């Protein structure tokens with residue numbers, strides 16, 4: 001690993017396309033420009049919104065919303081079928097541009113990537129200028145807009161790219177990090193979802209500055225291992241290197257509960273919410289990965305843990321029933337109160353030809369858990 005990746009004088013860019021699928025659609029059909037429209041499944045067919053234009057967002061539509069609800073919120077909403085090939089091509093073109101600035105690129109999804117430009121000689125080494133050039137090149141060559149965050153680490157670069165969206169640039173130079181983080185609302189921290197944000201707000205903790213008043217121990221008591229991470233992030237600390245060429249092998253979500261779950265019924269009551277979360281995350285990468293196995297993790301109150309996985313069979317929908325059954329089997333290995341549950345899937349890389357063959361065996365289980 002280059003040394004630059006380990007110091008906090010790194011220069012990291014996070015690039016994220018604006019309303020990605022919609023931007024591509026609007027580029028190819030200018031009639032859509034400025035209109036309230038979405039890409040997703042039909043309302044009559046119990047479809048879901050993948051993403052929507054900024055005009056539709058103003059009317060209350062958002063990603064992952066059921067299409068029938070979206071139409072209720074915004075009656076003039078136009079819903080278009082996704083064209084994954086076009087999105088993949090745009091993604092590829094974006095990556096070709098990124099490569100001119102760094103070889104240390106970590107793609108997170110089709111429309112999002114981290115670049116470590118610490119050692120780049122471009123733009124006399126100015127991350128700000130590189131960010132501006134990338135925004136311009138994507139606009140001119142791909143025909144869509146992106147937002148970029150520039151910061152000394154991944155955590156802040158990602159927050160920054162969202163700061164002035166759409167078509168926005170936000171730079172957090174090292175000397176501004178402390179002031180920036182101090183004021184940062186806790187819900188802006190990646191990984192702090194609705195539930196965690198609410199818990200923090202209930203304790204009167206609104207910003208990272210306020211979060212700093214609590215010790216590592218207190219935070220890990222409240223939030224499990226994520227508490228440790230919160231302690232660091234509240235101080236702007238994030239040492240994760242930009243990992244190039246990494247392809248995911250699995251995707252999972254887990255949750256540590258405030259109070260131990262005493263029995264099977266209590267455990268089953270939690271499976272639905274975990275799966276919803278997993279489904280959300282899977283949607284972001286489902287253009288690139290298929291699913292071959294599902295697995296569950298159970299950590300008992302005495303910190304022993306077990307995982308159990310099974311192959312997906314043909315047509316064994318709906319997914320929830322299978323996860324529930326698997327969870328019960330895993331729990332029965334200990335039959336004790338539980339502190340943490342996790343659900344996940346093993347992934348098949350749709351970009352790797354040898355894995356595609358394997359996926360054929362599972363009947364191209366793309367876009368489904």
Ligand code: DCP
Pocket residue numbers: 016017018019020021022049050051052063064109111112165166280283284
């Ligand atoms: N996506 C999806 N289902 C979701 C979330 C996202 O299919 N629940 C797809 C459609 C998005 C793309 O992934 O266009 C990128 O996701 P982002 O979260 O980056 O959202 P957008 O790029 O659409 O909007 P933003 O401008 O907020 O980044």
Ligand code: MG
Pocket residue numbers: 016017018019020111112
């Ligand atoms: Mg985006």
